[in-house]
Amino acid sequence: MSDQQRRFVLRWGVVGLGAFSAKWINDVFSNYQRDAINGAAVTHELKAIVSSTSLSKAKKFLDLIDTSIAGTPKLYDSYDEFLHDDEIDIVYIAAPNSFHYPLAQAALQAGKHILVEKTFTINHEQAYELQKLAADRQLFVLHGVWTRFLPTTKYIEKLVLENGVIGQVTRVQADLSHDCPFVAENRLFNPELGGGVLFDNIIYSFTWVDLLLLSQSKSAPRINSWSILSKIVPNIDISSSITLVFDDLEATGTATGSFLQESPKYSVLIEGKRGSISIDRASRPTKAVITRADSSEDSIVELPLIDGLGYYYEANAAAVSIRDKLLEPAEYSFAQTIRTLEIFDQVKTKNGITYPTSIERI
Ligand SMILES: NC(=O)C1=CN([C@@H]2O[C@H](COP(=O)(O)OP(=O)(O)OC[C@H]3O[C@@H](n4cnc5c(N)ncnc54)[C@H](OP(=O)(O)O)[C@@H]3O)[C@@H](O)[C@H]2O)C=CC1
Ligand SMILES: O=C1OC[C@@H](O)[C@H](O)[C@H]1O
Numbered sequence: 001m002s003d004q005q006r007r008f009v010l011r012w013g014v015v016g017l018g019a020f021s022a023k024w025i026n027d028v029f030s031n032y033q034r035d036a037i038n039g040a041a042v043t044h045e046l047k048a049i050v051s052s053t054s055l056s057k058a059k060k061f062l063d064l065i066d067t068s069i070a071g072t073p074k075l076y077d078s079y080d081e082f083l084h085d086d087e088i089d090i091v092y093i094a095a096p097n098s099f100h101y102p103l104a105q106a107a108l109q110a111g112k113h114i115l116v117e118k119t120f121t122i123n124h125e126q127a128y129e130l131q132k133l134a135a136d137r138q139l140f141v142l143h144g145v146w147t148r149f150l151p152t153t154k155y156i157e158k159l160v161l162e163n164g165v166i167g168q169v170t171r172v173q174a175d176l177s178h179d180c181p182f183v184a185e186n187r188l189f190n191p192e193l194g195g196g197v198l199f200d201n202i203i204y205s206f207t208w209v210d211l212l213l214l215s216q217s218k219s220a221p222r223i224n225s226w227s228i229l230s231k232i233v234p235n236i237d238i239s240s241s242i243t244l245v246f247d248d249l250e251a252t253g254t255a256t257g258s259f260l261q262e263s264p265k266y267s268v269l270i271e272g273k274r275g276s277i278s279i280d281r282a283s284r285p286t287k288a289v290i291t292r293a294d295s296s297e298d299s300i301v302e303l304p305l306i307d308g309l310g311y312y313y314e315a316n317a318a319a320v321s322i323r324d325k326l327l328e329p330a331e332y333s334f335a336q337t338i339r340t341l342e343i344f345d346q347v348k349t350k351n352g353i354t355y356p357t358s359i360e361r362i
Pocket of ligand 1: 015016017018019020021050051052053054057058093094095096097099117118119144146187200
């Protein structure tokens with residue numbers, strides 16, 4: 001059997017033909033074999049793409065992707081026809097946040113596995129409904145918080161939780177911020193599209209609080225939060241902060257995000273009883289520095305290198321999970337997504353972040 005024949009083939013269909021999904025496709029198809037763990041076990045094929053607007057939009061999208069590497073997919077302008085294409089195993093959903101739920105529901109009803117971009121759904125009830133639907137049909141679901149699948153994240157998680165390099169974790173402070181002035185056409189400022197910083201950025205900073213504290217705690221944390229709402233689109237948060245207080249762990253975790261400035265150079269700080277680790281970027285860590293309580297010298301952590309952007313790690317995780325007939329990836333349980341969205345729901349209610357009922361509906 002040749003190397004190619006031994007690989008598990010995952011056939012993709014893509015919904016949401018924006019600049020971001022083109023970036024994702026180009027990264028996955030150019031780099032997936034560089035994944036040291038799963039890269040040799042899988043092959044990805046891009047079978048079809050669908051535009052909600054027109055066939056000519058789908059055709060134009062081909063100019064954004066490297067078809068010499070990804071191949072030339074079939075083009076659709078009808079979701080129904082696209083979802084009934086037997087050559088598609090998994091649908092990658094990269095439309096704005098508010099469309100994730102109906103698109104994911106339709107894909108699961110058509111018998112397709114799904115990889116849904118962050119943030120998975122607008123509320124936890126929608127996520128719960130999708131979980132039930134997927135479980136009934138034995139379909140795989142991945143919430144595309146790609147950070148969770150990066151070797152750098154896994155490395156840091158292991159250093160802290162298994163190797164105990166900074167001792168017991170007492171505080172996590174993580175931020176992902178971008179200076180994003182108001183632009184009316186931008187989905188970030190549109191409640192109909194599920195805009196706002198909680199759903200765009202804080203899903204990443206919250207990941208560190210979840211990995212290092214929430215997932216380690218045996219009891220429900222106390223939750224504090226605040227938001228600054230846009231003066232122009234008052235239902236949208238432009239800066240928010242969530243603090244979880246873990247009485248059992250004697251620890252706190254704070255996740256922040258803002259459209260008012262960029263994050264600092266090191267934007268995740270993990271503190272423990274014996275030192276701290278600073279990480280450069282919450283969504284895609286590439287640098288980490290350890291400061292030990294018993295040493296005056298900081299030490300740079302030799303993190304694994306990420307070739308390309310790194311979206312291919314989540315795509316490969318989807319492939320090996322589907323090959324192994326798993327319904328969720330080992331790195332990111334569905335329970336974690338639902339728990340996160342339950343907390344986000346509380347933050348929305350407390351701080352007046354409101355979306356139209358049409359997009360909150362089940
Ligand atoms: N993981 C990451 O690093 C990143 C993830 N994202 C996520 O990707 C998703 C898309 O973001 P982004 O590309 O910026 O969004 P865009 O606003 O650019 O929309 C993407 C595409 O979705 C489709 N779309 C737009 N409106 C609708 C609609 N009403 N119904 C169905 N489809 C629609 C359009 O494609 P068409 O007209 O062809 O259907 C559009 O080009 C979001 O969930 C975002 O959070 C974004 C950036 C980075
Ligand atoms: O989804 C995203 O949006 C915000 C970016 O900073 C982040 O890297 C990206 O993954």
